[in-house]
Amino acid sequence: MAVHHKRKKKQSVPVVMFGVLALALAALGAAIFLLVRLSRKEPAAVPGTMTPQVAEQTAVSSATEVTATATVFTATADSSTAVSSESTAPGAVSSEALTTASAAASSAAPASAATTAPAGTVTGITLTFYSTVLHVGDKPVMPIVTMSPANASNKQEIWQSSNKAVATVDSLGSITPVAPGECTVTVTSVSNPAVSAEVKVTVKGADTQPQTTEGSTVPAGRSDIQVINGITYVQGVMIANKSYPLPADYNPGLDANALAAFNEMAAAASKEGLKLTICSGFRSYDVQKTLYNNYCNRDGKAAADRFSARPGHSEHQTGLAMDINYAGDSFNNTPEAKWLADNCWKYGFIIRYPEGKESITGYKYESWHVRYLGKDWSKTIYESGLTLEEYFGIDSKYAG
Numbered sequence: 235m236a237v238h239h240k241r242k243k244k245q246s247v248p249v250v251m252f253g254v255l256a257l258a259l260a261a262l263g264a265a266i267f268l269l270v271r272l273s274r275k276e277p278a279a280v281p282g283t284m285t286p287q288v289a290e291q292t293a294v295s296s297a298t299e300v301t302a303t304a305t306v307f308t309a310t311a312d313s314s315t316a317v318s319s320e321s322t323a324p325g326a327v328s329s330e331a332l333t334t335a336s337a338a339a340s341s342a343a344p345a346s347a348a349t350t351a352p353a354g355t356v357t358g359i360t361l362t363f364y365s366t367v368l369h370v371g372d373k374p375v376m377p378i379v380t381m382s383p384a385n386a387s388n389k390q391e392i393w394q395s396s397n398k399a400v401a402t403v404d405s406l407g408s409i410t411p412v413a414p415g416e417c418t419v420t421v422t423s424v425s426n427p428a429v430s431a432e433v434k435v436t437v438k439g440a441d442t443q444p445q446t447t448e449g450s451t452v453p454a455g456r457s458d459i460q461v462i463n464g465i466t467y468v469q470g471v472m473i474a475n476k477s478y479p480l481p482a483d484y485n486p487g488l489d490a491n492a493l494a495a496f497n498e499m500a501a502a503a504s505k506e507g508l509k510l511t512i513c514s515g516f517r518s519y520d521v522q523k524t525l526y527n528n529y530c531n532r533d534g535k536a537a538a539d540r541f542s543a544r545p546g547h548s549e550h551q552t553g554l555a556m557d558i559n560y561a562g563d564s565f566n567n568t569p570e571a572k573w574l575a576d577n578c579w580k581y582g583f584i585i586r587y588p589e590g591k592e593s594i595t596g597y598k599y600e601s602w603h604v605r606y607l608g609k610d611w612s613k614t615i616y617e618s619g620l621t622l623e624e625y626f627g628i629d630s631k632y633a634g
């Protein structure tokens with residue numbers, strides 16, 4: 235939008251006439267807008283025919299229509315003449331006309347919002363990001379909008395895409411890629427259309443190449459797998475296995491929610507006369523490295539890989555895994571192991587490496603190793619009867 239204001243070239247008669255036409259059309263748009271706003275303020279003729287929310291939506295969509303008209307006009311003026319001056323720049327005219335209409339409709343405000351913004355008017359917009367690169371097929375992204383001042387009375391937003399064939403944007407600012415190209419998504423304040431912010435959107439073709447990030451290779455076409463700061467998430471669930479390692483410096487300690495869930499679980503077990511303790515919780519990359527190397531020296535690498543994770547691949551490094559009571563086969567078949575298998579899902583845990591699933595999880599049966607997922611996921615996984623790898627359709631295999 236600011237681009238229009240920067241253009242300063244000599245005028246010609248047709249352009250001036252065009253500018254006058256622009257003013258007239260913008261004024262017409264403003265008048266429609268004003269009428270809509272004024273009619274909205276009147277009580278509904280028939281009580282109960284229109285809820286406040288519906289009225290609000292009507293007003294917003296009307297405002298959107300007016301702005302859309304002005305924008306289309308701006309584009310036409312730009313492409314047909316490519317010459318305009320600061321005073322007659324169509325963009326400036328239309329936005330001021332709208333500002334005036336909006337201000338007049340909402341209060342007895344001065345005519346020019348640019349010089350004397352009424353109290354409560356939005357004067358600035360900031361976004362959490364101003365550019366984004368998306369692939370066709372990606373899920374929508376949405377920048378978070380902050381309008382200032384904080385006490386502005388009307389913080390409603392209008393979202394527009396400069397090219398809907400490239401990316402669309404909905405009324406909340408959710409940007410969806412459509413086809414390769416570039417466009418600009420603009421958010422404008424309803425109370426002060428002179429205030430706006432832009433997101434440069436670059437859309438690339440569908441992501442069919444596997445992406446490699448710090449050792450994790452995301453299979454092609456898996457838009458539900460994200461690697462953020464080297465950590466892999468599937469549908470938002472952090473994954474650490476033989477295919478998906480953690481960065482060496484990921485060092486979160488034992489997760490507070492996981493610990494609280496364990497305490498709740500241990501209290502429940504205690505009521506049945508069973509004692510649960512954490513024999514190993516969080517393990518750092520360096521601790522795992524020492525542990526794994528020791529097992530390799532003792533048992534050989536092939537054997538060690540069946541029960542001990544290579545550094546970076548241990549689920550204990552997530553801070554979300556625990557070994558209960560005793561990490562060894564003598565825990566199998568104890569009353570505690572039985573209770574854990576039957577009940578841990580109720581507290582947000584799953585038995586991560588069940589019996590008979592070594593070829594899928596990459597680890598032999600560990601009755602003592604639980605993974606915290608939160609109660610929604612643990613119930614889902616438990617009821618599915620599947621391992622995490624099966625449920626999410628992912629591998630657990632070392633690359634080499």
Ligand SMILES: [Zn+2]
Pocket residue numbers: 550555556557561602603604
């Ligand atoms: Zn473990």
